[in-house]
Amino acid sequence: MLSYLTRLVSRGATGALKGASSHPQLVKMPCVRNQTLAAAPLPFSRGSPGxxxxxxxxxxxxxxxxxxxxxxxxxxxxxxxxxxxxxxxxxxxxxxxxxxxxxxxxxxxxxxxxxxxxxxxxxxxxxxxxxxxxxxxxxxxFSSEARQALQEELFLNESPLSGKSFPFPATWNRDLRPSEKNELLCLFSALEGCLEREYWDSSLQIPTADFEEVLQDDKTALGWLEALRRIGIVYLRGAPPEQGQLARLSRRIGYLRLTFYGHTWQVQDKPQANNVAYTSGELSLHTDYPALHHPPGVQFLHCVRQADEGGESEVVDGFHMAEQLRREDPEAFTALSSLWVDFTDSGADYCDFSVQSKNRIIDVDSEGRLVRINYNNATRDSVLDLPLHQVQLFYSSLKSFVELLSRPPNVCTYRMQPGHGSDVVTFDNWRLLHGRRSYMSRGQNSRHLEGAYLDWDEVMSRLRILRRSVRGDR
Missing domain, CATH: 3.30.2020.30 (NE0471 N-terminal domain-like)
Structure with a gap:
């Protein structure tokens, strides 16, 4: 049935690492001194300035x-x-x-x-x-007038932050008594049941399940989704070595999320690549699609063909690292969880596209609890909508976070296997950052992964249904 996955779900074999914070409070952004010089007002105007x-x-x-x-x-x-x-x-x-x-x-x-x-x-x-x-x-x-004019152009005069919502509404802090708030928090915890997240580091033994058993057996599928929610990553072994397997797997849950790169997409070294992933170079640790205001929650990758040399995958528990940053460098955590950063992605694939978003690198709710990591250095926009005196704070804070992510004790490295019984990795794109080492390209016979996305709404829907059918939960 489930080998390692069964033991992990039943015993919590990975265990929460020391230092995991429960629900730390979000502190206010500290006041940062202005530079002695500030940009003069300069509204954006077209033409060729001299x-x-x-x-x-x-x-x-x-x-x-x-x-x-x-x-x-x-x-x-x-x-x-x-x-x-x-x-x-x-x-x-x-x-x-x-x-x-x-x-x-x-x-x-x-x-x-x-x-x-x-x-x-x-x-x-x-x-x-x-x-x-x-x-x-x-x-x-960087003048306020120029920044406002450019933001109006990028977001077509609509507030890029309108409609942003968080799991725990800020109004509850004002309208609810502490006892009522605690009751609601307990209710949320009960709804998640045994799905409390477990943090991990480079010593992680990635939970594993059989691909075909996940498709056929409800108990196995439930164990897969519970481990995906708790640990954030699960390996599925034994998939057929051709494209189309992720579409089969998605039907076990519901349906794939269509993006500008298609229902599924082929990660290969391509000429005139429209994405840095479609090259043979190193991919630094990142989350996918922060250029969308609602990035996909879950990602699937199927190894159709592996590189002869290089191409190892890397993954980091972003929530664990964010909590560590909160303890080690509170100023950096506060900056990254409060400053809104522009992301962009444009080109043509499934169709032509030009997307623009504003996201916080570390997304938290009104109680300071981690919601999502939004970070992709490739699609972080050259537009930086921050006042001049906050620019250095942003870069120093981001550098601290990235250095923390990249420490060898924090990075789990694995190599996906192709061929008969090939590997599929499924992971939480809101929590984990993933990367890839560079590899030797061999043209048409080079490394080939097929990728796909789902949203957490669909995944959690299937998880609840499986709980009812397997355990009789109501």
């Missing part, structure tokens, strides 16, 4: 651009380096960032800045060079 002067303010670590119209703009060094538009730092075919945050010095200086052919050319301390088009820079000015 640059009169570009000057590095080394003490403030800001680039000051003086425009021909007499206005000026300020740009943080770190933001400029993060958004270098050269082919080494940006995948041009997808207009996505390929520069890894682990390679970004968030305290970088600037060696030289000069104007060349009406472009702003910057030489960094490591002698890397970046060129920026004036219109691109002016559009991303």
């Amino acid at each position: 640059v009169r002067e570009a000057q590095a303010l080394h003490q403030e670590r800001l680039l000051q651009i003086s425009w021909d119209d007499g206005s000026s703009s300020l740009y943080p060094f770190t933001w400029l380096r993060d958004n270098c538009q050269c082919p080494l730092c940006t995948l041009q075919s997808a207009q996505a960032r390929s520069l890894l945050l682990s390679h970004l010095d968030v305290h970088t200086g600037m060696d030289q800045v000069q104007l060349m052919d009406n472009k702003v050319s910057i030489t960094w301390p490591d002698q890397h060079m970046s060129e920026f088009d004036p219109e691109w820079l002016k559009k991303r000015c």
Whole structure:
């Protein structure tokens, strides 16, 4: 039947690691001092702006651009380096960032800045060079007027945060007595039953079930979904080695979520890739699709063909790491759980698309409980809708989180197997961050994974139905 999975569900074999917080309170964002310089108002306007002067303010670590119209703009060094538009730092075919945050010095200086052919050319301390088009820079000015104008353009004059809701409404804090609130929290816990999440690290033995048994046996399927909810990741062994198996698996739950990449999508090294995943390069730890305001909750990946060399998968318990960040660096946790960050994705696949969202890297409810991790460095937008004095705080906080995620004791590494009885990995895309090591590409016979998404609504619906049929729960 279920081998390791059965033992895990019955005994909680993984166990909650030390330091897991129950329901810590969200603290208010601390006041951060303003820089001595602030960007002058500069509403976004179309056309080709001329640059009169570009000057590095080394003490403030800001680039000051003086425009021909007499206005000026300020740009943080770190933001400029993060958004270098050269082919080494940006995948041009997808207009996505390929520069890894682990390679970004968030305290970088600037060696030289000069104007060349009406472009702003910057030489960094490591002698890397970046060129920026004036219109691109002016559009991303950090003044409040320019930021508001650009947000109105990106979100078509609608508030990008309208309709955002959280599992525990803020009004309950005001309207309910403490005893009533506790009763509701107990009710929510009872509804989840034994599904309390268990945190883990690199020592995780990934729960395993048989693919065909999940499709045929209700008890096995229930064990799979309960472990998926509690641990966040489950391996299914023994899938046939051809495309189409994820559609079969999805019917065991309900239906797949259609996205701009299709009902299912093929992760392969592709020419003119419209996504960094469709290359053979390293993929840093990320969640999928934060460019949507409601990212998919569950992800399936089926190994149709594996690389001869490289291509190992990596996964991290994002909730565990967020709680660790809350303890080790409260300022960074508060910044990442309160600042709204722009994500974007555009191109053509199932159909053409241009999506834009604002999400917090660490999403919490009004009680400070973790709801979702939203982080993909490739689709984090070059647009950063933050006042100038919060930019460095954001980068330093994100760097702290990414460094925590990448510590070897926190990363579980595995290698999916293809062929007869191939592997399917199913995981919680709201909680886990996943990545991939680079691999040697062999063209048409290169590594090939088929992927698909579901939402937690459908998964939890099937879980409740299976509980009733297997255990007689009411």
